[in-house]
Amino acid sequence: MARAWRSPGFRSSYGWRARHSVAVSEDPSAVQELLFPSDTTAVITSVETDGEAIRVEARCTASGAYCPACGDWSAQVHGSYQRFPTDLACGGRPCVLVLRVRRFVCSTPSCPRRTFVEQAPGLTRRHGRTTERLRSTMSKVGLALAGRAGARLAAHLGIVTSRNTLLRRVMDLPDPAPTEPRAVGVDDFALRRGHVYGTVVIDAETHRVLDLLPERDAATLAPWLAAHPGIEVICRDRAGAYAEAADTAAPQALQVADRFHLWQNLASAVEKTVAAHRSGLRDLPLPVPEPEPVWETPTGEATGRDDETDTPTGKFAERARMHHALVHELLAQGMSLRAVAQHLGWGRHTVQRYARAASWQDMVKGRKRQLPSKLDQFKPYLAARWAETGGRVTVLALFREITARGFRGHYSIVATGSAATCPSGKASHPPRHHHRYGR
Numbered sequence: 205m206a207r208a209w210r211s212p213g214f215r216s217s218y219g220w221r222a223r224h225s226v227a228v229s230e231d232p233s234a235v236q237e238l239l240f241p242s243d244t245t246a247v248i249t250s251v252e253t254d255g256e257a258i259r260v261e262a263r264c265t266a267s268g269a270y271c272p273a274c275g276d277w278s279a280q281v282h283g284s285y286q287r288f289p290t291d292l293a294c295g296g297r298p299c300v301l302v303l304r305v306r307r308f309v310c311s312t313p314s315c316p317r318r319t320f321v322e323q324a325p326g327l328t329r330r331h332g333r334t335t336e337r338l339r340s341t342m343s344k345v346g347l348a349l350a351g352r353a354g355a356r357l358a359a360h361l362g363i364v365t366s367r368n369t370l371l372r373r374v375m376d377l378p379d380p381a382p383t384e385p386r387a388v389g390v391d392d393f394a395l396r397r398g399h400v401y402g403t404v405v406i407d408a409e410t411h412r413v414l415d416l417l418p419e420r421d422a423a424t425l426a427p428w429l430a431a432h433p434g435i436e437v438i439c440r441d442r443a444g445a446y447a448e449a450a451d452t453a454a455p456q457a458l459q460v461a462d463r464f465h466l467w468q469n470l471a472s473a474v475e476k477t478v479a480a481h482r483s484g485l486r487d488l489p490l491p492v493p494e495p496e497p498v499w500e501t502p503t504g505e506a507t508g509r510d511d512e513t514d515t516p517t518g519k520f521a522e523r524a525r526m527h528h529a530l531v532h533e534l535l536a537q538g539m540s541l542r543a544v545a546q547h548l549g550w551g552r553h554t555v556q557r558y559a560r561a562a563s564w565q566d567m568v569k570g571r572k573r574q575l576p577s578k579l580d581q582f583k584p585y586l587a588a589r590w591a592e593t594g595g596r597v598t599v600l601a602l603f604r605e606i607t608a609r610g611f612r613g614h615y616s617i618v619a620t621g622s623a624a625t626c627p628s629g630k631a632s633h634p635p636r637h638h639h640r641y642g643r
Contacts, residue, residue: 239294246303246324258294263304269322271308272330274315282307282319289328291335293362301335303328338363343377346370383407385414387437389462390446392420408439422449429453441465516568528564531555578613579621582606586622 240246245266252259268279284306291301305328307319327335334342342365345354351367358365387408392401393416403417403425417424422445429435430453438457440446442465450459534544541559545552561567579586586602603611603618611618 240327244324244326246327254300257298257300259300259302260291261302261304264306264322264324266322269306269308269320271310271312271315271317271320273317273320274310274312276310276312276315278308278311278320280309280311282309287328289333289335290338290364292338292341296362298362339373342370343373346374347377350374380412382414383410384434385409385432386434387439388414388432388435389439390425391441391462392443408437421445422452425449426453429457442469516565521565521568524567525564528558528561528567531558535559577617577621578611579617582609582611583621585609586618 239248239251239260240262246262246264248260248262250259250261252261268277270277284304287303287305289301289303291299293299303324305322305324307321309319310317321330323329329336332339341361342358342363345358345361345363348354349357351371354370355365355367358370385407389406389408391404391406393404394400395402401420403420405414405417405425405428406412407414415428417428420443425446426449429438429449433454433456435454435457438446438450438454438459439462440450440459441462447459450457530548531544534547535541539547541555542552544550544559545555548555558567585606589597589602589605599619599622600615602622603615606618
């Protein structure tokens, strides 16, 4: 087992002994420069490993310290103890810092503090449980990624923290130094929508909030503009209060309208214009539907029909003619629909459509054959009943009458067919009775 590096002044009475230790360096200055900042008064006494963690022991070497209450220098040592501030991971391994600090006695009789503890500049602070470099890293992570995302990234960096701690580190950061704005944006915001509004002032160049004012009137904005005479451009909405404040307190500034309200005003003006001319849309002529394509007919070819112009042409028509003839030829030989489908490699429903088609022209797109309806033989009776009653007959009564005469269809067929059968319009439906529960 390799020995750990220890400074010559290290005493084993400090109370800890590593179970596993490795040699780090024989030069203490190299370890000191690697692990500790240059402006600290702490020196490393030993670096040892304990499993996955690295233990670094250090002590402060200053001859004395200033009292935080009265500011007087004291070199009288009252005692010492160990602090364990959390530090950054080293090489992906957690680092345990054991810092021995001294407690000094304040020599000023009038000082309310009798003793105080020394601090290592650049390394620790009063009541701090983390080192300054870990605190700075957490602040940067929280400032870049906020709480939840920052906590997930910190876990990969070996930093054990929570989202609330990262947010507190961000809130502990000092506010940036104020600068004199040259161009500002002014707009209102709702503290309580519909009741209480305020004014927000934003730096138009850095996009940072400069101030929040409690009201959205000229009397509140004018003093703020007067206190910043270097403003050259004011980007605002079309409110008259902001225009009055800018004219009064910043006459030298150029007032411009912001992009959002320009688009909003343009959209509102277009909507009002279209609404005002909406009545003109009714005078527009109705669109004329395009005529359906007329199938070309070949010249000098016998079609087998009375009307030669009724025969379509084209690749699809030729293929439909060949397939229709082939299916009917196989069926004439005594083959079943399933056998024809297996023989041709087609779907059974495709063969069925060709078999049901009386001619190949019925298979061409746009030439659907009108299938007979169950209501066809009863349509003369429906028209006669409609004429006898003068249109005062219900569909339900017609349905019951034709059912007694042999109709085997559904009520919906009669309801749909009554529109085409009745010459004066649709037959009336029976009124619906709404019954309450329990009656």
